[in-house]
Amino acid sequence: MSYLRNWFPVETVTSPPSSDGQIKKQRIPGSFIDDEGDDGSQTATENDDDSPPAFPALNSVQRAAASTPAKDSPSLAILRDSLLMPPPPVPAPASRVPGGSQSNSRPAASSLLAPLATTQKPAKPSRKVALAPGFGPLDWAKLKSSGEDLRGVGTLLRVPPSVLKLHNKKEDAWTAINGKVYNITPYLPFHPGGEKELMRVAGRDGTKLFSLTHAWVNVDYMLDSCHVGFLVSESSA
Numbered sequence: 001m002s003y004l005r006n007w008f009p010v011e012t013v014t015s016p017p018s019s020d021g022q023i024k025k026q027r028i029p030g031s032f033i034d035d036e037g038d039d040g041s042q043t044a045t046e047n048d049d050d051s052p053p054a055f056p057a058l059n060s061v062q063r064a065a066a067s068t069p070a071k072d073s074p075s076l077a078i079l080r081d082s083l084l085m086p087p088p089p090v091p092a093p094a095s096r097v098p099g100g101s102q103s104n105s106r107p108a109a110s111s112l113l114a115p116l117a118t119t120q121k122p123a124k125p126s127r128k129v130a131l132a133p134g135f136g137p138l139d140w141a142k143l144k145s146s147g148e149d150l151r152g153v154g155t156l157l158r159v160p161p162s163v164l165k166l167h168n169k170k171e172d173a174w175t176a177i178n179g180k181v182y183n184i185t186p187y188l189p190f191h192p193g194g195e196k197e198l199m200r201v202a203g204r205d206g207t208k209l210f211s212l213t214h215a216w217v218n219v220d221y222m223l224d225s226c227h228v229g230f231l232v233s234e235s236s237a
């Protein structure tokens, strides 16, 4: 037990000088080396071996692997660079994240921030209009799935620009977005941006205006039940 004390920290505090002027060292209660564990039969004598064991142990692999021990201290082996593990390779410049450490404008790829997206909603004041009661997004979803005919055509058509142009009235409005032609008449009162804005693309290819306004809107899903056909070139119609 006594030699272990050289290895484990034994917390002691020095009390302020007592009335008799003596400074006493006290053990902190709860210290994990328990003096009371000693049965008192052994007292420190010259025969006690209080020197700590060598580390690494004399017969350890580490010691065997180490080369010639230092001259002045036969029990200590000095690890030279050649005995240590080499550092990891430096990543090739191509695998580095652009703008990672060089620029402060973008976080590194490992960041928990949302990734850059071209469809990110811009932080602008809303231009949404107040929709009439019964014309909210849920009402549109209900109408879409009601089975009511919102296309107005029996089969999917090949629509050239000259035909698209004819459908430019509120009561009969078609537009082409991403190559698909939709009948937007039933959607007009449900459009959160208002009828007037939506009518700007009636009778023509609205892809550009649509993308500039709200590329994040899933038009494929929103207007699936209004799908009329596909926009084709005049010559191939």
Ligand code: HEM
Residues within 6 Å of the ligand: 125, 126, 127, 128, 129, 175, 177, 184, 191, 192, 193, 194, 197, 198, 200, 201, 206, 209, 210, 213, 214, 217, 218, 219, 222, 223
């Ligand atoms: C043709 C298919 C279109 C569909 C399915 C559609 C759908 C939508 C939807 C779902 C929203 C709400 C967006 C949100 O809450 O973030 C919206 C908002 C809006 N839309 Fe459309 N839209 C269409 C075309 C257009 C067009 C051609 C314009 C003309 C510029 C337009 C102008 C707007 C405006 C100004 C808003 C309000 C944006 C805001 O400030 O929040 N939309 N549209």
